[in-house]
Amino acid sequence: MLERRIKPAQAMDHKADHVIRVVGLKKYYASGLFHKKIVKAVDGLSFEIQRGGSFALVGESGCGKSTVGRCVGRLSRPSSGSIYFKGKDIWQAPYHRKTLRKKMQIIFQDPDKSLDPRMRLFDILCEPLKVHGWPKGRQAEKVVNLMERVRLSPDLMDRYPHELSGGQRQRIGIARAISLDPELIIADEAVASLDLIAQTQIMDLMEKNQTENGTAYLYISHNLNTVRRFADRMAVIYLGRCVEAGKTEKIFNAPAHPYTRGLLSAFMGTGLLSTEKRSVLKGEVPSPMQPPPGCRFHPRCPNAKAVCSRLYPPERKVSEDHLVWCHF
Numbered sequence: 307m308l309e310r311r312i313k314p315a316q317a318m319d320h321k322a323d324h325v326i327r328v329v330g331l332k333k334y335y336a337s338g339l340f341h342k343k344i345v346k347a348v349d350g351l352s353f354e355i356q357r358g359g360s361f362a363l364v365g366e367s368g369c370g371k372s373t374v375g376r377c378v379g380r381l382s383r384p385s386s387g388s389i390y391f392k393g394k395d396i397w398q399a400p401y402h403r404k405t406l407r408k409k410m411q412i413i414f415q416d417p418d419k420s421l422d423p424r425m426r427l428f429d430i431l432c433e434p435l436k437v438h439g440w441p442k443g444r445q446a447e448k449v450v451n452l453m454e455r456v457r458l459s460p461d462l463m464d465r466y467p468h469e470l471s472g473g474q475r476q477r478i479g480i481a482r483a484i485s486l487d488p489e490l491i492i493a494d495e496a497v498a499s500l501d502l503i504a505q506t507q508i509m510d511l512m513e514k515n516q517t518e519n520g521t522a523y524l525y526i527s528h529n530l531n532t533v534r535r536f537a538d539r540m541a542v543i544y545l546g547r548c549v550e551a552g553k554t555e556k557i558f559n560a561p562a563h564p565y566t567r568g569l570l571s572a573f574m575g576t577g578l579l580s581t582e583k584r585s586v587l588k589g590e591v592p593s594p595m596q597p598p599p600g601c602r603f604h605p606r607c608p609n610a611k612a613v614c615s616r617l618y619p620p621e622r623k624v625s626e627d628h629l630v631w632c633h634f
């Protein structure tokens with residue numbers, strides 16, 4: 307059975323110094339023949355994004371990152387749990403889709419899929435302005451301004467997306483995302499399909515937007531190098547649950563969970579980590595249809611003991627702003 311969605315008592319969140327607060331988010335999909343199987347894509351995740359902050363979600367493919375992004379971006383309804391945008395539950399009145407769409411924008415991995423190939427860049431950038439009632443006489447001026455902000459020549463505005471490089475297309479994605487001055491941008495693998503130079507340029511643009519306009523970011527990535535550069539805070543997720551969370555630098559300097567150590571070793575090369583921080587990830591992520599009991603990481607964990615297969619580990623504070631979910 308899918309769980310009931312939202313507890314009415316949680317419709318308002320009065321502690322709103324954050325732009326996003328996610329509480330006990332679950333997203334289950336019915337899958338397989340006769341929809342009898344349940345995929346637990348996200349299974350009880352909580353986190354906050356400070357106003358103007360950058361928060362990363364990391365983990366291997368299939369661990370539920372995009373599902374969280376879709377729920378936060380109000381593209382997908384949670385099975386249970388609550389998501390607050392500046393203190394108000396996004397799935398309950400008074401927010402409706404159009405208002406939130408202006409304040410929260412999403413940039414996807416593949417700009418090709420999110421840009422209409424039949425539209426010229428000018429029309430692509432004008433569309434959100436029209437939808438949100440930007441004065442007609444000032445739309446062209448705004449499009450030029452947006453193109454300049456993402457360092458694209460306004461001469462390109464009559465081109466179609468296929469006439470641009472991947473990096474240029476992603477700049478258009480960013481220009482569109484920042485056009486209505488959102489308070490949150492959800493960037494789901496936004497630089498993953500780009501070469502290294504384009505990656506750096508796009509991240510520079512996002513950083514510039516963050517510092518100049520105070521836009522907060524939910525930065526979803528499996529690439530830890532870009533996370534370290536971009537995010538102040540992060541959560542490592544495994545099979546839809548958090549295993550470690552806190553300040554990015556703390557987690558990189560002293561990863562407390564064996565899974566985080568495995569990810570860091572895989573990404574940064576074991577040579578860059580001291581011996582006690584190294585760990586090689588064995589095997590693959592189990593199916594989210596039958597997640598292992600207890601700690602979900604225990605079948606792959608080099609330190610697993612009997613308790614790990616029985617009990618889900620409680621939250622433990624490693625230091626200020628650094629939490630881990632591990633028995634040891």
Ligand code: ADP
Pocket residue numbers: 335336337345346347365366367368369370371372373374594
């Ligand atoms: P990530 O972005 O971390 O790679 P996803 O959020 O895309 O992970 O997927 C998490 C899990 O949920 C995966 O096992 C995926 O197959 C499953 N999933 C995602 N979307 C759907 C859907 N619409 N129907 C059924 N299962 C889905």
Ligand code: MG
Pocket residue numbers: 371372373495
């Ligand atoms: Mg994804």
